[in-house]
Amino acid sequence: MEEFLISKIRKINPRVPKEFSLTANFKTDLGLDSLDLIEWVAVIEQKYQLEIPDKDFEQFISIQHTITYLTEHIG
Amino acid sequence: MHHGNPTLMLSRQECLPVPEKHILIILPDIFLQAIRPLVIAYKQNGISSTIKTYSLQDHLDTVVSTISKKYDAALLVGSGNRAPRTVLNGPFLSDNSSKRIPVGWLPVKSEENLHQFVNTAIKVHSRKKGLVSTAILAQRHPRFLKMAIRMETILKEKNHLPVYKWTSDLLVQEEMIRGLRTGLGCAIYFGHGRPNGWVGYYGTRIHHFTNIPGEPLGAVLSLCCLTASRKRTGMSFSEALLINGVAAAAFGAVTNTLHTDNTRWAVRISDSLKKGINTLGDLILDACPLGESAWRTYRIIGDPLAPLFSCEKAIIKANQVKVYP
Numbered sequence: 001m002e003e004f005l006i007s008k009i010r011k012i013n014p015r016v017p018k019e020f021s022l023t024a025n026f027k028t029d030l031g032l033d034s035l036d037l038i039e040w041v042a043v044i045e046q047k048y049q050l051e052i053p054d055k056d057f058e059q060f061i062s063i064q065h066t067i068t069y070l071t072e073h074i075g
Numbered sequence: 076m077h078h079g080n081p082t083l084m085l086s087r088q089e090c091l092p093v094p095e096k097h098i099l100i101i102l103p104d105i106f107l108q109a110i111r112p113l114v115i116a117y118k119q120n121g122i123s124s125t126i127k128t129y130s131l132q133d134h135l136d137t138v139v140s141t142i143s144k145k146y147d148a149a150l151l152v153g154s155g156n157r158a159p160r161t162v163l164n165g166p167f168l169s170d171n172s173s174k175r176i177p178v179g180w181l182p183v184k185s186e187e188n189l190h191q192f193v194n195t196a197i198k199v200h201s202r203k204k205g206l207v208s209t210a211i212l213a214q215r216h217p218r219f220l221k222m223a224i225r226m227e228t229i230l231k232e233k234n235h236l237p238v239y240k241w242t243s244d245l246l247v248q249e250e251m252i253r254g255l256r257t258g259l260g261c262a263i264y265f266g267h268g269r270p271n272g273w274v275g276y277y278g279t280r281i282h283h284f285t286n287i288p289g290e291p292l293g294a295v296l297s298l299c300c301l302t303a304s305r306k307r308t309g310m311s312f313s314e315a316l317l318i319n320g321v322a323a324a325a326f327g328a329v330t331n332t333l334h335t336d337n338t339r340w341a342v343r344i345s346d347s348l349k350k351g352i353n354t355l356g357d358l359i360l361d362a363c364p365l366g367e368s369a370w371r372t373y374r375i376i377g378d379p380l381a382p383l384f385s386c387e388k389a390i391i392k393a394n395q396v397k398v399y400p
Contacts, residue, residue: 035217035218035222035338038334038335038338039222039225039338039342041335042338042339042341042342042343042364043342045339045364045365046339046342046346049365050365051364051365053366054333057335
């Protein structure tokens with residue numbers, strides 16, 4: 001999961017550095033904007049066949065937060 | 076200035092074979108003869124048809140309730156007085172079972188409307204299989220341009236699908252429409268939408284298309300608000316595309332939509348096209364987001380089995396469209 005998420009975040013925004021902490025904040029550390037994050041959620045929904053309500057978007061703060069969310073919701 | 080976008084490496088394109096399909100066509104009995112040429116074209120394309128007729132006095136809701144999911148798709152022809160929102164509940168029939176079938180709504184006000192649609196659909200079905208080509212269109216706004224860039228990037232990631240990014244920052248409306256009228260497989264628009272057209276390209280209406288003759292598109296997908304709505308208009312933009320022979324099918328929303336939902340559609344449509352999906356109905360089923368809010372607002376207008384292949388010379392002509400980066 002971690003490997004997939006890291007590769008995807010780089011595809012969404014190629015300016016993401018090669019190495020970064022899993023807890024790096026998408027916006028302040030990795031430079032993603034709100035449009036990137038919408039795509040991020042769309043990609044995750046598709047990969048894990050998961051319906052993510054728009055109100056949950058704010059929980060996707062970092063790779064680590066994403067993993068936590070997915071672990072809780074896909075079991 | 077440079078010419079168009081790239082990629083004539085068509086031999087590398089991944090393309091799924093078109094499996095045999097069975098379509099249910101439901102139409103008023105007075106139009107039975109007019110639909111025959113399309114049935115023949117379907118048959119030549121490996122699509123078998125079952126035709127059911129109804130009387131114009133019949134209640135359309137009752138007619139819709141008879142559509143069985145044993146078919147692969149359904150085309151419902153009916154009175155042009157009915158707005159798309161009031162005929163079907165979404166782009167496909169869905170119940171508690173997992174199977175969904177795409178359903179296209181074709182509003183006709185006269186037999187001439189049906190003839191126009193049939194002629195357009197026949198042209199699109201007679202195209203050589205293999206080249207699914209896509210034009211990506213967007214209103215000049217960072218939000219929509221960014222989505223267009225992403226979609227282009229995704230489509231070009233692995234295989235070499237012919238992709239043309241003709242967003243509003245790169246070319247004027249007339250050039251964009253000339254590009255579409257070369258006969259590409261599909262066009263996908265992001266931006267604001269209205270019942271009478273796209274806000275992008277300084278306002279795009281049906282007459283902008285009909286003023287420029289050319290070949291029909293397989294399908295036009297408007298990932299935006301309202302292009303299949305009839306609020307304060309006669310025929311909606313999505314319907315008008317069909318009735319005027321601009322495309323064999325259209326996909327548009329009957330209400331407002333959310334950018335988050337349209338982004339979901341865009342990401343998924345890109346992946347589905349990459350997989351080699353090559354008809355509108357299959358594209359909608361494969362790419363449909365899980366959340367109901369994302370698909371409930373959309374309708375298929377016209378042929379749900381419209382192929383997304385280009386006509387023979389479309390790629391050459393589309394490569395000649397001038398864009399100004």
